Amino acid sequence: MIQRYWQFFTTVLGIIFRHPITGTTLIPVLPDGKIVLIRRRDTGKWGLPGGIIDWGEDIPTTAHRELAEETGLEITEIRRLVGVYSAPDRDPRMHSISIVLAVSAQGTLKVQDTNEITDVRAFDPQEIPFGHLSHDNDRQLQDYLNHLTTIA
Template sequence: MGRLWQIFQTVLGIIFRHPITGTTIIPILPNGQIVLVRRFDTGQWGLPGGIIDWGEDVSTAAHRELKEETGLTLIKIRRLVGVYSAPDRDPRIHSISILIEADVEGRFEVQDTLEVTEIKAFSLDELPLGNLSHDHEQQLTDYLQGTTVLA
């Protein structure tokens, strides 16, 4: 019985004491605009993305999350922009976000109405910098500067 309890505690520790991994997407429309979503929980603009489900790889999760939050189709991943792992980057949980830049197309359609209230495309000079959700301000700044970041 003692060994079983040890295994149970180990499994709980793995589940609840390790960061959650997700992906965030910088969606680029054919006209060069960047797509952001307005979050339901904070009312702030942010990049689409979310948690990688069990059995998914990063690319599959990015395709799924983009479709759920924007209705858009991910055509091509351009590059890895960075990996963001600061414990306070997400106010809800300790999460690690893998940020990618991607070519996207399609029509805007919020499919996940529990997370997203609005979708909008912004030109580079119209981006609502200054009050983005989570650490998306830093992520977009790093992207715009052309850097690849491990933070």
């Protein structure tokens, strides 16, 4: 009996922890064309805002919540799907799948989640610190700027 419960327990853990985590990454574009990046507390690198889709949320709800939590901005329009990025090594913490959306945003830049974010700033596209961004955000931003839709 105990062995059967243990097998069930380990099977459930395998299902939970051996599958990629799904989240959204946002490319927030302000009315002046600047792109908003956040500075991550864990790495100190600039990156795109975003996060894990919570149970019961859809992608648009997650996008709105994550942008507000990390930057203080609100989404005025989801412009387009930039891509779906699923390489097992794209996030050094875990295997995650990121659905990347370009969004129009407005409001006042203000770090809301000080546990994860240390700074938020709007960059002209030519000022973005390419080569020094977190995760695979270099590729995601290049795909956006090159008008690509990528499945990777």
